[in-house]
Amino acid sequence: MPYMVKExxxxxxxSVRTLHYYDQIGLLKPAAITPAGYRLYTDEDLERLQQxxxxxxxxxxxxxxxxxxDSPGFxxxxxxxxxxxxxxxxxxxxEEIIRTVDKTLSSIEGGITMDKKDMFGGFDMTKIKEHQEKYAAEARAKYGSAIVDETERRTNAYTESDWARIMGEWxxxxxxxxxxxxxxxxDPQVQEGVGKLRQHITRYY
Structure with a gap:
C-alpha cells in the first residue's frame, strides 16, 4: 500500500517540508513519483524513516x-x-534529573538545605558515555572510522561553559x-515546554 507524503x-x-528535504539529499527517496508529481512511499520507506x-x-x-x-553491512x-x-x-x-528537580523545589519551598550531593543527581554522564563508546566501537567496525570520528569530534567539543549553558537551558x-x-x-504551556524539552534533548544529547 503506497503512502502519500502528507500521510x-x-x-x-x-513536516512535509522535511520529507521533501530528505528526498533532495537522497536520505529518504520515495519509492515512486506519480505523473502528477506526487511522492509515494512504501512500508520499507517507513522503516527507513523510523531508523x-x-x-x-x-x-x-x-x-x-x-x-x-546505505552501508552494505547495515x-x-x-x-x-x-x-x-x-x-x-x-x-x-x-528520570534522575527530574527527581533532582523535585528535591530542589522541595528544598526551596520548604526552606530546607539540600544535600550537596543530591544537587547533582542525574548529571553524571559516565554510564551514557560507556554505552556511547561501546556503540562507537561497533559502529566504527561496521561503518568505518570516518563517520564515527566525526560524530565523536562534534560531541566531545563541549567545554565546561557549554555544559553550563546547556544545563541552564535545561x-x-x-x-x-x-x-x-x-x-x-x-495545557498549552505544558505542551510548549514538552516540545522545548524534546528539542533540547535532540539538540544536545
Missing amino acids: VAELAGV ILFFKELGFPLQEIKQIL DRAQALRDHKQLLLEKKKRL ENVIRGIVEAMENGPA
Missing part, C-alpha cells in the same frame, strides 16, 4: 545517517538494539513545565 508526515510526526529518526535522536548528522543506512535489528540501550540510559538519567525548560503542571498535560 507519511502525519504518521512520523515530521533515520532513531539516529537523529542520538545526535547523528543527516549525512552520516545516510552513509550508515543491520537494522542490531542498530535498534544498540539504540535501545542508549535510550534506556538516557531515560534513567532524565533548568529553564523544566521550570516552565513545573509552573504549569497543575493545569494538566493538555
Whole structure:
C-alpha cells in the first residue's frame, strides 16, 4: 500500500517540508513519483524513516545517517538494539534529573538545605558515555572510522561553559513545565515546554 507524503508526515510526526528535504539529499527517496508529481512511499520507506529518526535522536548528522543506512553491512535489528540501550540510559538519567528537580523545589519551598550531593543527581554522564563508546566501537567496525570520528569530534567539543549553558537551558525548560503542571498535560504551556524539552534533548544529547 503506497503512502502519500502528507500521510507519511502525519504518521512520523515530521513536516512535509522535511520529507521533501530528505528526498533532495537522497536520505529518504520515495519509492515512486506519480505523473502528477506526487511522492509515494512504501512500508520499507517507513522503516527507513523510523531508523533515520532513531539516529537523529542520538545526535547523528543527516549525512552520516545516510552513509550508515546505505552501508552494505547495515543491520537494522542490531542498530535498534544498540539504540535501545542508549535510550534506556538516557531515560534513567532524565528520570534522575527530574527527581533532582523535585528535591530542589522541595528544598526551596520548604526552606530546607539540600544535600550537596543530591544537587547533582542525574548529571553524571559516565554510564551514557560507556554505552556511547561501546556503540562507537561497533559502529566504527561496521561503518568505518570516518563517520564515527566525526560524530565523536562534534560531541566531545563541549567545554565546561557549554555544559553550563546547556544545563541552564535545561533548568529553564523544566521550570516552565513545573509552573504549569497543575493545569494538566493538555495545557498549552505544558505542551510548549514538552516540545522545548524534546528539542533540547535532540539538540544536545
